[in-house]
Amino acid sequence: MAGTLEKIRQAYRLFKSIDFEQLNKLSKKVDLQKVMEGFSKLDDKQLKGLMKMMEGGKKEKILPEINADFYELHLRLSDEDRALQLKVREFMEREIAPVVNNYWLHDDFPFEVIPKLAELNVCGLTYKGYGCPGRSFLMEGIIAMEMGRVDASIATFFGVQSGLAMGSIYLCGSEEQKQEWLPGMQQFKIIGAFGLTEPEVGSGAAGGLTVTAQRTAEGWVLNGQKKWIGNAPFADVTVVWAKDLGDGEVKGFLVRKGTPGFKVDKIKGKMALRIVQNGLITMENCVVEERDRLQNANSFRDTARVLQMTRAGVAWMAVGCARGAYENALDYTRKRKQFGKPIASFQLIQNHLVEMLSNLTAMQSLVFRLSELQDQGLLKDEHASLAKVFCSLRTRDIVSRAREVMGGNGILLEYNVARFVADAEAIYSYEGTKEINSLIVGRAITGFSAFV
Numbered sequence: 001m002a003g004t005l006e007k008i009r010q011a012y013r014l015f016k017s018i019d020f021e022q023l024n025k026l027s028k029k030v031d032l033q034k035v036m037e038g039f040s041k042l043d044d045k046q047l048k049g050l051m052k053m054m055e056g057g058k059k060e061k062i063l064p065e066i067n068a069d070f071y072e073l074h075l076r077l078s079d080e081d082r083a084l085q086l087k088v089r090e091f092m093e094r095e096i097a098p099v100v101n102n103y104w105l106h107d108d109f110p111f112e113v114i115p116k117l118a119e120l121n122v123c124g125l126t127y128k129g130y131g132c133p134g135r136s137f138l139m140e141g142i143i144a145m146e147m148g149r150v151d152a153s154i155a156t157f158f159g160v161q162s163g164l165a166m167g168s169i170y171l172c173g174s175e176e177q178k179q180e181w182l183p184g185m186q187q188f189k190i191i192g193a194f195g196l197t198e199p200e201v202g203s204g205a206a207g208g209l210t211v212t213a214q215r216t217a218e219g220w221v222l223n224g225q226k227k228w229i230g231n232a233p234f235a236d237v238t239v240v241w242a243k244d245l246g247d248g249e250v251k252g253f254l255v256r257k258g259t260p261g262f263k264v265d266k267i268k269g270k271m272a273l274r275i276v277q278n279g280l281i282t283m284e285n286c287v288v289e290e291r292d293r294l295q296n297a298n299s300f301r302d303t304a305r306v307l308q309m310t311r312a313g314v315a316w317m318a319v320g321c322a323r324g325a326y327e328n329a330l331d332y333t334r335k336r337k338q339f340g341k342p343i344a345s346f347q348l349i350q351n352h353l354v355e356m357l358s359n360l361t362a363m364q365s366l367v368f369r370l371s372e373l374q375d376q377g378l379l380k381d382e383h384a385s386l387a388k389v390f391c392s393l394r395t396r397d398i399v400s401r402a403r404e405v406m407g408g409n410g411i412l413l414e415y416n417v418a419r420f421v422a423d424a425e426a427i428y429s430y431e432g433t434k435e436i437n438s439l440i441v442g443r444a445i446t447g448f449s450a451f452v
């Protein structure tokens with residue numbers, strides 16, 4: 001009795017759910033009797049498939065979150081460090097991302113972001129004292145990555161200020177010099193530059209700079225040229241590395257803006273890092289007082305200490321550049337449709353994406369360990385060089401695949417991959433080319449120096 005009642009209820013519910021108007025319309029188009037007969041012959045699996053097909057397109061597919069930190073390395077950070085990482089990320093996305101393409105296109109620098117960068121309080125992150133936060137090298141690397149993920153030019157500007165320029169003073173300056181310069185630089189009230197490369201001396205800087213320094217009664221007289229010097233066109237102070245004509249050793253000098261005989265011409269026509277303002281510096285009898293000679297820089301070995309410290313940061317920056325390109329490309333491939341389907345659903349596109357992510361994951365793991373070594377005081381030149389070579393090489397591959405999966409839009413600035421493709425070229429060459437960093441590693445593992 002109860003079973004019969006339930007059957008009547010079911011029939012009633014079914015009857016109520018039928019839209020007779022719709023059924024009537026349908027019956028004019030198809031033979032409903034035949035349709036019913038056909039349906040009744042289908043098995044469960046076929047019926048499910050049919051329902052899925054009919055529902056298709058109605059439900060929005062929920063895609064996984066874009067996560068370029070595939071091995072969740074951020075889980076190894078403390079809450080405080082993770083918060084800082086996210087703060088820098090949010091800053092870059094809010095303040096830099098919207099304006100960056102326009103500045104890049106016009107070869108111009110967004111000076112208005114400097115005070116906002118200062119507010120982040122991340123400049124001179126690892127230095128102790130002088131208003132600096134005294135945090136880890138790992139966090140310094142993560143910040144370089146976060147900046148590079150949005151824009152490699154801003155990351156480079158920051159790296160020159162915080163790493164090369166402040167680092168020269170922090171590692172090679174006297175106590176008075178540190179007190180004089182570092183607090184103002186930490187707050188970006190003083191902008192610094194680092195002048196090592198010359199028009200005719202790049203990779204071979206260790207072998208013989210041609211800019212000379214001659215000690216006289218008035219001070220040190222500098223003569224010669226420096227090329228490629230980031231921030232130099234507007235820097236308040238430029239660290240100039242020059243050969244002392246007295247003892248033949250390389251020494252460092254803090255050259256103040258406006259010093260007579262010190263001229264900076266902006267280098268134009270770059271196809272990479274166009275926001276970074278690079279200068280060609282010409283020094284003609286430029287006199288620097290003894291108090292502005294870096295008091296603890298006595299040979300190129302001291303210059304190399306600065307480079308070793310900052311080279312790890314460049315490897316992290318390369319990771320950021322690759323990460324930005326990967327994330328933008330992945331997002332694009334999930335939205336862009338061809339042949340009626342998202343291009344991310346094609347096997348060949350997925351192959352590119354997975355190759356990119358594999359390299360990116362390897363790079364991130366590598367630099368993470370590199371910074372741990374640096375924090376433990378175990379970093380050697382060859383460690384930093386290996387990371388710089390590997391990451392900048394793989395970055396070139398990643399940005400080129402990112403550009404490839406975007407078709408024509410891959411070369412348009414507005415799609416946020418083209419800039420990374422171009423900028424990767426500069427990262428590849430500065431702070432030691434692939435060849436020079438490979439030679440540093442080669443010397444360490446073989447015991448033979450193959451530079452010349």
Ligand SMILES: Cc1cc2nc3c(=O)[nH]c(=O)nc-3n(C[C@H](O)[C@H](O)[C@H](O)COP(=O)(O)OP(=O)(O)OC[C@H]3O[C@@H](n4cnc5c(N)ncnc54)[C@H](O)[C@@H]3O)c2cc1C
Nearest residue numbers: 194195196197202203228229230426430431432433435451
């Ligand atoms: C955008 C940008 C910003 C920069 N910013 C700064 C800065 O702020 N301050 C600064 O001082 N410098 C800066 N540089 C300079 C940079 O560090 C040099 O470009 C770099 O060291 C290479 O020197 P180079 O360009 O003179 O090339 P070269 O030294 O002339 O090298 C040319 C080629 O020869 C190869 N090569 C050289 N020697 C050897 C060898 N022994 N064996 C095998 N191959 C070799 C190189 O690897 C390279 O492929 C910047 C450069 C760029 C592009």
